[in-house]
Amino acid sequence: MKKLLIASSSSVHGKGYLEYILPELAEFFKGVNEILFIPYARPGGITHEAYTEVARKGFESIDIRIKGIHEYSNPMDAVNQAKGIFIGGGNTFLLVKQLYDLKLLSTIKNVVENGTPYFGTSAGSNICGLTMQNTNDMPIIYPPSFDTFGFVNFNLNCHYLDPDPTSTHMGETRETRINEYHTLNKTAVLGLREGSWLHIKKGKIILKGSLNARLFQQNKPALELPPNTDLSFLT
Amino acid sequence: MKKLLIASSSSVHGKGYLEYILPELAEFFKGVNEILFIPYARPGGITHEAYTEVARKGFESIDIRIKGIHEYSNPMDAVNQAKGIFIGGGNTFLLVKQLYDLKLLSTIKNVVENGTPYFGTSAGSNICGLTMQNTNDMPIIYPPSFDTFGFVNFNLNCHYLDPDPTSTHMGETRETRINEYHTLNKTAVLGLREGSWLHIKKGKIILKGSLNARLFQQNKPALELPPNTDLSFLT
Numbered sequence: 001m002k003k004l005l006i007a008s009s010s011s012v013h014g015k016g017y018l019e020y021i022l023p024e025l026a027e028f029f030k031g032v033n034e035i036l037f038i039p040y041a042r043p044g045g046i047t048h049e050a051y052t053e054v055a056r057k058g059f060e061s062i063d064i065r066i067k068g069i070h071e072y073s074n075p076m077d078a079v080n081q082a083k084g085i086f087i088g089g090g091n092t093f094l095l096v097k098q099l100y101d102l103k104l105l106s107t108i109k110n111v112v113e114n115g116t117p118y119f120g121t122s123a124g125s126n127i128c129g130l131t132m133q134n135t136n137d138m139p140i141i142y143p144p145s146f147d148t149f150g151f152v153n154f155n156l157n158c159h160y161l162d163p164d165p166t167s168t169h170m171g172e173t174r175e176t177r178i179n180e181y182h183t184l185n186k187t188a189v190l191g192l193r194e195g196s197w198l199h200i201k202k203g204k205i206i207l208k209g210s211l212n213a214r215l216f217q218q219n220k221p222a223l224e225l226p227p228n229t230d231l232s233f234l235t
Numbered sequence: 236m237k238k239l240l241i242a243s244s245s246s247v248h249g250k251g252y253l254e255y256i257l258p259e260l261a262e263f264f265k266g267v268n269e270i271l272f273i274p275y276a277r278p279g280g281i282t283h284e285a286y287t288e289v290a291r292k293g294f295e296s297i298d299i300r301i302k303g304i305h306e307y308s309n310p311m312d313a314v315n316q317a318k319g320i321f322i323g324g325g326n327t328f329l330l331v332k333q334l335y336d337l338k339l340l341s342t343i344k345n346v347v348e349n350g351t352p353y354f355g356t357s358a359g360s361n362i363c364g365l366t367m368q369n370t371n372d373m374p375i376i377y378p379p380s381f382d383t384f385g386f387v388n389f390n391l392n393c394h395y396l397d398p399d400p401t402s403t404h405m406g407e408t409r410e411t412r413i414n415e416y417h418t419l420n421k422t423a424v425l426g427l428r429e430g431s432w433l434h435i436k437k438g439k440i441i442l443k444g445s446l447n448a449r450l451f452q453q454n455k456p457a458l459e460l461p462p463n464t465d466l467s468f469l470t
Contacts (some may be wrong), residue, residue: 013403044411045418091415133375138412139368140419146377159406168248170429171394176279177373180326183280184375194405 003028003117004151006128007197008158010058010089010121018058018121020195024208026062028199029084029117034065036082040098041090041123055088079107082116089122089158092135096127097143109149118151122158125192129155134181134189136174152198152205153188153235160191160214175214175222182218188234189216198231205231238263238352239386241363242432243393245293245324245356253293253356255430259443261297263434264319264352269300271317275333276325276358290323314342317351324357324393327370331362332378344384353386357393360427364390369416369424371409387433387440388470395426395449410449410457417453423469424451433466440466 005021005028012020029035039051046054052068059066066086072078079085085108087095099105112118120128126135127148134157163173172180178189191214192198199206207213207229215223215231225231240256240263247255264270274286281289287303294301301321307313314320320343322330334340347353355363361370362383369392398408407415413424427433431444442448442464450458450466460466 009405011405013405042415042418043407045415094415094419134373136373136406138416139370139374139381140412140416141368142381146374159404161404161406169394169396170244170246170248171371171396172278177375180277180280180329181373181375183277184329 001115001202002112002151002200003115004112004128004200005117005119005197006125006152006156006192006200007119007121008125008160008192009194012195016058017054021197022062024197024199025059025064025119028119029062029064032064032084032117034067035059035084035086035119036069036078037066038069038085038087038104038124039090040069041088041092041095043088043090051088051090055086075102075104076107079104079111082111084117084119085112086119087121087124087127089124091140092123092126092132092137093139093141093143095123096132096146096148097141099127100144105149109151112149112151125158125197126156128152130187131155133185133187134178151200152231154231155187155189157189157191160193175216178216182216186218188218190214190231191216196227203232205234207231236350236437237347237386237435238350239347239363239435240352240354240432241360241387241391241427241435242354242356243360243395243427244429247430251293252289256432257297259432259434260294260299260354263354264297264299267299267319267352269302270294270319270321270354271304271313272301273304273320273322273339273359274325275304276323276327276330278323278325286323286325290321310337310339311342314339314346317346319352319354320347321354322356322359322362324359326375327358327361327367327372328374328376328378330358331367331381331383332376334362335379340384344386347384347386360393360432361391363387365422366390368420368422369413386435387466389423389425389466392424392426395428410451413451417451421453423453425449425466426451431462438467440469442466 056066196209426449
């Protein structure tokens with residue numbers, strides 16, 4: 001049975017890395033003393049080593065060790081042996097390209113479907129949807145496909161931002177972009193605001209955190225869903 | 236000899252469609268009484284007909300007729316016969332996919348290299364760079380490649396936005412995204428603010444409008460370039 005935490009972001013304004021979600025992480029990874037970290041999304045282009053160090057410090061206070069996948073000679077073995085997996089944020093195009101190039105997409109999908117607990121933030125959460133097509137990231141590299149894990153039967157837009165009514169900028173709002181997506185695609189999209197996450201366990205997909213999420217479905221008005229909504233009706 | 240106007244956006248705050256750039260368009264298209272409009276980027280998902288009507292109204296006051304490429308039975312012939320070409324904004328992924336699917340990329344490139352004047356806004360400007368990899372758009376469809384016209388020897392980031400120092404949002408700034416691009420790619424990127432455009436003529440690439448543009452080069456600090464800078468040093 002799948003066990004996932006799919007978080008919009010690793011940080012919220014004014015708090016340290018993962019700080020807002022630490023109590024949930026401690027509970028979620030209870031009994032797991034080491035997690036495999038996958039740093040491929042490289043936020044700001046930082047190295048795998050530097051990014052893994054960030055993750056290590058984030059998990060220190062809940063006594064969970066972090067090992068970076070780049071520390072293993074065979075990344076596929078690392079995934080198969082992992083007691084828990086954390087994929088951090090950064091650039092989704094780069095992350096997906098790496099996962100395809102190293103043939104890790106199906107390997108990770110397989111272990112998570114079989115019960116290895118998975119925690120994702122931002123880019124690491126985008127890829128939990130059917131495709132990465134609702135990322136906000138810049139296409140800095142060309143991946144062989146936009147198809148991703150499909151741990152949920154919809155797509156995710158992380159760092160969801162409401163339109164700013166005072167803005168004079170003429171670029172598209174997030175809502176406009178997602179509506180453009182729905183002129184070509186049927187997959188529902190969940191706009192997950194910073195500080196929100198999904199907890200997937202025993203077949204339920206529960207919205208956690210204190211904020212609503214915004215659900216976009218083709219040819220329907222967008223819906224505001226309050227915390228504790230079970231999104232398994234979308235599957 | 237190439238003749239292009241590459242505009243950051245079709246509109247600026249408080250003005251109508253193309254209004255801010257009409258005097259320049261009248262001058263640029265002097266002697267041309269009909270322009271081929273390519274509506275494939277479909278902003279907000281509008282139809283080719285509706286989008287062409289928007290362009291038609293935009294050009295009405297300077298007495299230039301607009302014909303939509305979808306009104307022709309053979310789009311390649313339409314490009315080859317065009318006296319001028321305008322590609323409007325919308326979603327760059329969709330625009331590029333359509334241009335590849337209809338085998339129009341090389342056809343348009345060829346006529347523009349041979350002197351057909353080209354006007355682009357937003358997505359229609361992104362594709363004037365070597366690749367579309369600095370678009371802000373959502374990847375709502377998978378194009379066969381990110382390579383684009385290469386009318387200039389760098390890439391463009393349209394609707395360039397400066398970081399907002401008061402923001403509490405944790406998503407990446409535009410500058411962070413472009414810097415991530417430069418951890419993997421060498422191509423220079425020009426951040427073109429709304430209301431700015433490039434005028435390419437007689438081998439010169441002149442920044443027009445009242446604002447600076449921001450130039451990002453790999454391993455160099457970003458540069459603010461004032462109006463009337465000639466960017467042909469990048470070629």
